[in-house]
Amino acid sequence: MSHGLLLTLVIWAAVIAPMLRPPHRPLLLARAVYYLGVALNELPMLVLLLLTLNIVPSLLPSDDHPALGPLAAAAGIVLGLFVLLGLVLIQRRISRSRAVILRTVGRPEGARPFRWAWLAPLPLRPREVERVPGLAYGPGGREHRLDLYRRRDLEADSPAPVLLYFHGGGYSTGSRHFESRHLMHRMARRRWIVLSADYGLRPGTTWPGHLIDAKRVIAWVHEHAAEHGMDPSRIVVSGSSAGGHLATHCALTAGDPLLQPGFEEVDTQVAAAVVLYGYLGRYYGQRPGEQPVSHPLDLPVDGAPPMLVLHGTLDNWVPVSQARDLAAHLRAGSPSPVLFAELPGAQHGFDVFASPRFRAVVDGIERFLAPLEDHEPAGSSRRR
Numbered sequence: 531m532s533h534g535l536l537l538t539l540v541i542w543a544a545v546i547a548p549m550l551r552p553p554h555r556p557l558l559l560a561r562a563v564y565y566l567g568v569a570l571n572e573l574p575m576l577v578l579l580l581l582t583l584n585i586v587p588s589l590l591p592s593d594d595h596p597a598l599g600p601l602a603a604a605a606g607i608v609l610g611l612f613v614l615l616g617l618v619l620i621q622r623r624i625s626r627s628r629a630v631i632l633r634t635v636g637r638p639e640g641a642r643p644f645r646w647a648w649l650a651p652l653p654l655r656p657r658e659v660e661r662v663p664g665l666a667y668g669p670g671g672r673e674h675r676l677d678l679y680r681r682r683d684l685e686a687d688s689p690a691p692v693l694l695y696f697h698g699g700g701y702s703t704g705s706r707h708f709e710s711r712h713l714m715h716r717m718a719r720r721r722w723i724v725l726s727a728d729y730g731l732r733p734g735t736t737w738p739g740h741l742i743d744a745k746r747v748i749a750w751v752h753e754h755a756a757e758h759g760m761d762p763s764r765i766v767v768s769g770s771s772a773g774g775h776l777a778t779h780c781a782l783t784a785g786d787p788l789l790q791p792g793f794e795e796v797d798t799q800v801a802a803a804v805v806l807y808g809y810l811g812r813y814y815g816q817r818p819g820e821q822p823v824s825h826p827l828d829l830p831v832d833g834a835p836p837m838l839v840l841h842g843t844l845d846n847w848v849p850v851s852q853a854r855d856l857a858a859h860l861r862a863g864s865p866s867p868v869l870f871a872e873l874p875g876a877q878h879g880f881d882v883f884a885s886p887r888f889r890a891v892v893d894g895i896e897r898f899l900a901p902l903e904d905h906e907p908a909g910s911s912r913r914r
Contacts, residue, residue: 535585536602539609542581545570546616552846552877560846567877571844572885574620575648581613623875628890634871635838635894651883653711658682659718667727667750668743673735676727676747677706678758679718689761691801691902692751693717693724698771698879700809701740702732709770710806712884713892720896720903723760725751729776737813738822741789744776749796764902766802768895770881771848774808775826778856781837782829788822801902802836804895807845807878810852827859834864838898840891842876869898 548563549571570577655661660682668674684690695714697704706726714724729735729743744767752762769777781803787794813824823829837860841853850872857870871894873880873887881888 536606536609538584539606539613542613543609543616546613546620549620550616552844554846554849564847564878568879568882571620571875571877572624572880572883572887573648573651574617574624576651578614578617585610620875624885624887627873627876627887630871630873631840631890631894634869635897637893637897647884647886647889651885653715653882653884655679655711655715656719659715668746670730673728673730674743674746675706676725676750679714679724679726680759681718681721684721684723684759686759688759689755690721690723690759691764691899692760692762692766693722693899694747694751694765694767694800695724695726696729696744696767696769696773696776697726698769698773698807698809699731701735701772701814704731704772708882709773709879710768710881712888713768713881713895716892716896717899723758732814737816737824738789740772741776741779741783741822742791744780745790745796745798746793748780748798748800749790749793752796762797763801765800766804766899766902767800768804768806769808770806771809771878774805775810777803777805778808778810778826778837779824779829781835782826782831782833784833786822800835802899803838804898805837805839805853805856806881806891807841807848807876808839808853808856809848810856826856831860831863832865834860834866834868836866836898837864837868838895839868839870840873840894841871842873842878842880844875845878847878 545566548559549567552563552567553560658681659679662678664675665678666674667676680690693714695710697706697709706728714726718724725747727744727747729740735743748765748767751760751765754760755762767777767780769775780798781800783789784799785797790796790798810826816824839853839857841850843850853870853872857868860868873891876887881891
């Protein structure tokens with residue numbers, strides 16, 4: 531074993547250790563672990579393959595790599611075992627996530643384990659799906675644009691259900707081009723119309739401006755339904771992180787005229803909502819009692835549509851307790867199905883890659899939304 535190999539193992543052990551139990555403080559370390567975990571925590575087998583390819587040459591005898599002493603060599607072996615076992619544990623959590631999703635939502639027709647999905651993690655758009663970019667849905671510039679995804683052979687005279695997606699970014703960053711690509715492509719292949727929309731960000735837009743933008747997209751669906759073959763009676767709103775906050779508010783504030791200035795008469799009711807690692811707290815600086823409310827737990831749920839909430843148990847950006855509280859709040863008064871899954875070991879941003887875990891998540895979303903494809907209320911065959 532060489533000094534270079536020992537250093538490599540030290541670095542990898544230092545990277546993997548916080549992935550096993552992500553820290554929440556100090557903030558700088560917590561954020562660094564999150565950004566590293568977006569790939570490593572979702573693709574441990576790919577990391578293991580790349581690490582193996584890097585290490586094997588260092589194990590071969592060479593005069594250029596002087597051998598370490600016995601203590602250093604023993605330390606290298608221990609570090610190597612730690613790295614290996616850490617990656618295996620992360621992979622095991624991914625397998626458990628799939629089992630949790632199947633128990634919560636049910637197995638979709640034709641679903642199968644994605645044993646080799648880690649070899650193709652990039653969410654590439656399939657050839658049968660086309661993207662219509664940069665459609666304007668509001669009076670603003672770039673912040674009021676959306677991309678439309680649909681099958682190339684989709685018949686416009688047969689209105690399709692609509693999946694509307696809002697990106698994350700803490701209401702300060704982000705764009706419609708980043709998260710949940712695999713979800714968009716898969717639902718478009720299933721003959722849905724998928725919309726990924728930008729919205730106004732801080733500091734130019736504040737609450738409730740972001741939510742008003744989201745409702746403008748719903749109004750745009752009603753206005754342009756015939757043009758793009760969309761069925762406005764089957765709109766599903768979804769989102770990640772801050773986008774999950776928006777999706778939740780869209781689901782629970784339908785028809786509120788204060789949140790629809792200039793388009794108060796539009797029916798903004800949605801058929802279902804899907805919340806992925808959503809931020810489910812109060813907006814920046816808002817105090818309890820301020821209107822319009824920004825905390826989902828302050829909203830009535832007696833008119834809530836079916837909702838699917840998914841969150842990682844190791845999310846160190848938004849704690850899973852927020853999702854638990856939302857699920858409890860919905861179940862206390864919603865007349866519709868409420869499905870909630872805690873994904874073992876999942877971090878914030880688990881939808882960036884087409885990883886085995888996110889493919890399983892999309893399987894569950896397909897199962898949850900399948901009744902809408904038959905013109906039935908989403909989740910009507912499932913119990914809360």
